[in-house]
Amino acid sequence: MRDLLVVENLQQVFGGKTRTYAVDGVNFRIPEEPAIVSLVGESGSGKSTIARIILGLLQPTAGRVLYEGTDISTRDRKWNRKFRGEVQAVFQDPYSVYNPVYKAERVLKLVIRKFGLAKSKAEAQTLMEEALRAVDLRPEEVLGRHPHQLSGGQRQRLMLARVYLMRPRLIIADEPISMIDAGMRASFLNILLDFRETHGISTLFITHDLSTAMYLGGEIIVLYQGRIMERGQTRAVMSDPQHPYAQLLISSIPTPDPRKRWQEDLSAGPLAEVGAGISSGRDRCLFAERCPAVMDRCWGARPHLQAVDKASETSRDVACYLYS
Amino acid sequence: MPALLEIRGLTAGLQGQRAVTEVVSQVDLDVQAGEILGVVGESGCGKSTLAAAIMRLLLPPQVLQSGSMTLRLKDGKTYELLDLPEADLRQLRWRRLSYIPQGSMNSLNPVLRIERQMTDTLIQHGLSREEALRRSIAALELVNLEPRLLDSYPHELSGGMRQRVIIAAAVSMRPALIVADELTTALDVVTQRQILQELAAIRDELGATILIITHDMGVVAQIADRVAVMYAGKIAELGTVNGIFESPLHPYSQGLIGSIPREGGHRVEGLPGEAPSPWNYPAGCRFHTRCPHVIDRCRAQVPALLPQGDGTWAACHLYEPEVLSNA
Numbered sequence: 001m002r003d004l005l006v007v008e009n010l011q012q013v014f015g016g017k018t019r020t021y022a023v024d025g026v027n028f029r030i031p032e033e034p035a036i037v038s039l040v041g042e043s044g045s046g047k048s049t050i051a052r053i054i055l056g057l058l059q060p061t062a063g064r065v066l067y068e069g070t071d072i073s074t075r076d077r078k079w080n081r082k083f084r085g086e087v088q089a090v091f092q093d094p095y096s097v098y099n100p101v102y103k104a105e106r107v108l109k110l111v112i113r114k115f116g117l118a119k120s121k122a123e124a125q126t127l128m129e130e131a132l133r134a135v136d137l138r139p140e141e142v143l144g145r146h147p148h149q150l151s152g153g154q155r156q157r158l159m160l161a162r163v164y165l166m167r168p169r170l171i172i173a174d175e176p177i178s179m180i181d182a183g184m185r186a187s188f189l190n191i192l193l194d195f196r197e198t199h200g201i202s203t204l205f206i207t208h209d210l211s212t213a214m215y216l217g218g219e220i221i222v223l224y225q226g227r228i229m230e231r232g233q234t235r236a237v238m239s240d241p242q243h244p245y246a247q248l249l250i251s252s253i254p255t256p257d258p259r260k261r262w263q264e265d266l267s268a269g270p271l272a273e274v275g276a277g278i279s280s281g282r283d284r285c286l287f288a289e290r291c292p293a294v295m296d297r298c299w300g301a302r303p304h305l306q307a308v309d310k311a312s313e314t315s316r317d318v319a320c321y322l323y324s
Numbered sequence: 325m326p327a328l329l330e331i332r333g334l335t336a337g338l339q340g341q342r343a344v345t346e347v348v349s350q351v352d353l354d355v356q357a358g359e360i361l362g363v364v365g366e367s368g369c370g371k372s373t374l375a376a377a378i379m380r381l382l383l384p385p386q387v388l389q390s391g392s393m394t395l396r397l398k399d400g401k402t403y404e405l406l407d408l409p410e411a412d413l414r415q416l417r418w419r420r421l422s423y424i425p426q427g428s429m430n431s432l433n434p435v436l437r438i439e440r441q442m443t444d445t446l447i448q449h450g451l452s453r454e455e456a457l458r459r460s461i462a463a464l465e466l467v468n469l470e471p472r473l474l475d476s477y478p479h480e481l482s483g484g485m486r487q488r489v490i491i492a493a494a495v496s497m498r499p500a501l502i503v504a505d506e507l508t509t510a511l512d513v514v515t516q517r518q519i520l521q522e523l524a525a526i527r528d529e530l531g532a533t534i535l536i537i538t539h540d541m542g543v544v545a546q547i548a549d550r551v552a553v554m555y556a557g558k559i560a561e562l563g564t565v566n567g568i569f570e571s572p573l574h575p576y577s578q579g580l581i582g583s584i585p586r587e588g589g590h591r592v593e594g595l596p597g598e599a600p601s602p603w604n605y606p607a608g609c610r611f612h613t614r615c616p617h618v619i620d621r622c623r624a625q626v627p628a629l630l631p632q633g634d635g636t637w638a639a640c641h642l643y644e645p646e647v648l649s650n651a
Contacts (some may be wrong), residue, residue: 026356038345042512042513042514042515042541043483043512053528056648072431135366137392149597151599152367154598181366181367181539181593181609182539182540182541182580182583182584183366183579183583183594183599184594184595185583185585185594186584186585186591186592186593186594187593187594188594190593193591204427208512208513209513210513211542211585211586212585214585214587215585215587215592216587229513238587241641248514249513249514252513252514252516252517254508254516254520254540254542254543254546254579255542255543255545255546256541256542256584256586257545257569258545258546258548258565258566258568260570261544261545261546262517262521265521265525266514266517266518266521268474281538285357311375
C-alpha cells in the first residue's frame with residue numbers, strides 16, 4: 001500500500017556554533033485513505049518546523065519528505081504545481097494572512113482565478129458561496145467585508161473555505177484554533193472532520209492542545225525536543241500513555257471538569273522545569289533529566305521507537321527503555 | 325462576612341470623539357476573602373477591562389464611568405477605590421493589590437538583572453535594600469525558583485521561569501488581592517499546571533485572594549472556587565465551579581460549557597453566531613441574538629443578576645419568578 005505522505009529520518013539543525021536540533025530523526029506516514037493525524041508537543045518540540053518542511057518552505061538538514069512516493073524537493077515545476085494544489089496550509093494567526101486593504105473574499109477570488117476554477121463571474125460567485133456554506137459561514141456575513149470586520153473564528157473558517165475550493169488531499173493545519181474563541185473551536189474542528197468524511201481530505205493537525213487532538217481522534221504523534229516519544233491511536237495514547245513524558249503531558253491537561261482535578265502537586269517535584277538540555281550530548285534519552293523512572297542506560301544511547309503491545313488496538317510505538 | 329472587594333455598578337468604556345462606548349456595563353461582583361475567583365469569557369467580553377478597572381489602571385481612551393469598589397482588608401481598613409487619589413492608590417498597589425497583566429512575562433527589562441527588577445519596586449515602597457532582597461528571595465521560593473536566579477538576565481530564563489519571576493514580584497509584598505490576567509496562556513501544559521499549582525499554594529500560604537481572568541475553561545475548572553461568566557461586558561452567571569460546570573443556568577454558560585471539545589466519538593456544536601462588539605451591543609439581554617431560548621422580553625429588558633439559590637446568580641429572564649410560573 002502506498003502512503004500519501006511519508007516523512008523519513010527528518011532532521012533540521014539550526015545555528016552555527018551552538019547547534020539547535022529542532023527536528024531530530026523523525027519518521028511518520030499519513031496513509032492513502034483519509035485520516036487525521038495529530039502532531040502534538042510543547043513549544044520548541046519541532047512541530048511547526050516539521051510543518052514548514054512538509055510544505056516545502058524549509059529545506060531539511062537531512063532526511064526527506066515523500067508525497068505519493070515522490071520526494072518533494074524534486075524541482076519539477078509541473079509536479080510542484082500539483083503538489084501545491086493538493087497540499088494546503090492553515091496557519092495559526094488568522095490576522096496576518098489577510099491583506100487589510102482588500103476585502104476578505106479576495107483569498108477566495110485569487111484561488112479561483114489562479115487555478116482557473118470558474119469560467120464566468122457568476123460561476124465564481126456560486127463557487128464562493130458554496131465554499132462559505134461548507135465551512136458554516138453565511139455568504140452575506142462575509143462577502144463584501146474587510147478582514148478587520150470579521151472575527152478570528154470567521155477569518156479562520158474563511159481560510160478553510162479557501163482550502164475547500166482547492167479540494168486538496170491533505171491539509172497541514174499548524175495551531176489553527178489557538179487564536180480563536182472557545183465557542184468557535186468545536187465548529188472549526190467539526191469542519192475538518194466533515195472534510196475527511198465527506199470529501200476525503202486528510203489533515204495533519206499540529207497543536208500543543210491535547211484535548212483538541214483527543215476530539216479529532218485518529219492517530220497521535222507526541223514530540224519532545226524534536227523527537228517522537230510515542231505514537232499510536234489517539235484514544236489509546238490519551239487513556240493509557242506509556243512513555244513517561246506522554247504520561248506527564250497528558251496528566252497535565254487542564255480537564256474542563258472540576259471533579260477531575262490534577263492529583264499530585266507537581267510544582268516542587270523532580271519534574272520542575274530544567275533549562276534547555278545542554279548537559280550531556282544527544283546520544284541519550286532527552287527526557288532523562290526530567291524522568292521519574294530514569295535508569296542508567298537512558299543516559300547511554302538514544303532509545304528508538306519500538307512497537308509495544310503489538311497485537312491489540314492499543315498498540316503503539318514508544319521510544320523508551322522501559323519497554324525494551 | 326463582608327466581601328474583600330465589593331464591586332457595584334461598575335461601568336467602564338472607551339472615550340470616543342463624541343460619546344463613550346461602554347465596554348463593561350453595570351458589573352456587580354463580590355470577591356470573597358481567600359477565594360480563587362475565575363472570570364471567564366470570550367475575547368472582547370470585557371474581562372481584561374474589568375481587571376484593569378479594579379486596579380484603577382485603565383489607560384486612555386479607556387475611562388471609568390461610574391460605580392463603586394470597596395476594599396475591606398483583614399486589619400479593618402476600608403478603601404473606596406474609586407475615590408482614592410492617585411498617590412494613595414500607588415501605596416495600595418503592590419502592597420495590597422497586585423496585578424499581573426496579560427503578557428507581562430515579556431515586560432521584564434532585558435538589560436537589568438532580575439534582582440534589580442524585583443527589589444526596585446520594594447525599595448520604592450519604603451523597604452531597605454536588605455529587606456527588599458530578603459523578601460525577593462522568599463517570594464522566589466514560593467514559585468520554586470532558586471535565589472541564584474536573581475543574578476540572571478531575562479533572556480537567560482525560559483518563558484515559564486519569567487512568568488514565575490513576575491508572580492514572585494507580584495506577591496513579594498504579600499498582597500491581599502492578586503489579579504492575574506491570562507497568566508498561563510502562552511505556556512505549555514506542564515508548565516501551566518506547575519504555575520497554577522504554585523498559585524494555589526500561594527493562596528494557602530499567604531491567605532491571599534486571587535482573581536484569575538482567562539478564556540480557558542480548563543484552567544478555571546482546575547483551580548477556581550467560584551466562576552463568573554462574562555458576556556458582552558456583563559456578568560451572565562456567577563456560581564461555584566461545580567455548579568457552573570455541572571448545571572449552568574444561563575444559556576450562554578450552557579453554550580460555553582457545551583462547546584468544549586471533549587473525547588472523540590461524539591461531536592459538540594459550537595455556539596452559533598458571533599459575540600457582539602461594544603459598538604453594537606444589542607438592546608435588552610445582550611445574548612438574545614444568539615440565545616436558543618429567547619423570549620419577547622429578552623429583546624426589550626436588560627435582565628438583572630439575581631440569586632438562584634446554592635450561591636448561584638444568573639442574569640437571565642428565564643429564571644425570573646413570573647416567567648418560571650408561566651412556564
